[in-house]
Amino acid sequence: MVTIGRRGTLDCRAHGADLLAILPSHPLNCLVVDLHMPEVSGFDVLVTFDALNITTPVVVITGHDERGMAERVRALGASAYLRKPVDETALLSAIATATASPSSDCEASPT
Numbered sequence: 001m002v003t004i005g006r007r008g009t010l011d012c013r014a015h016g017a018d019l020l021a022i023l024p025s026h027p028l029n030c031l032v033v034d035l036h037m038p039e040v041s042g043f044d045v046l047v048t049f050d051a052l053n054i055t056t057p058v059v060v061i062t063g064h065d066e067r068g069m070a071e072r073v074r075a076l077g078a079s080a081y082l083r084k085p086v087d088e089t090a091l092l093s094a095i096a097t098a099t100a101s102p103s104s105d106c107e108a109s110p111t
Contacts, residue, residue, distance in 0.1 A: 015046025016033070016037050016041060016044055019033075019045060020045070020048060023052075025053070027056075029056070030059065030098050030099050031045070031056055031058045031059070032056075032058075032059045032095070033045055033058055033059070033060065033061070034060075034061050035061070035064065035073070036048065036063070036064055036065075042062075043073070045058070046058060046060075046073060046076035046077055050070060057079040058077065058079055059080045059082065059094045059098055060073045060080065060081050060082070061083070061086050061091075062081070063083070065083045069081070080094035080098060082094060
């Protein structure tokens with residue numbers, strides 16, 4: 001997963017648990033998360049964000065697209081849902097759209 005800090009800095013984490021551990025001291029501008037990570041999944045991250053009322057926009061990517069998955073992650077607050085392989089332009093557009101909105105309830109980018 002990739003986090004985008006308030007000053008545009010990038011931070012990469014291999015596990016969702018790593019992200020959840022740094023949240024209190026690292027405010028995020030945007031999060032790009034894979035749904036299927038070891039230990040703590042992208043779903044777990046979305047559920048935790050919702051439970052803690054964290055409004056950081058989340059762009060979800062997945063290589064395991066299934067029927068209803070896009071709707072499920074959007075219902076959990078994801079700003080966008082992209083399938084792998086992710087096109088660079090689509091990813092940058094999804095991040096721009098997500099960060100232009102005041103909350104994670106922004107318009108979803110095309111999949």
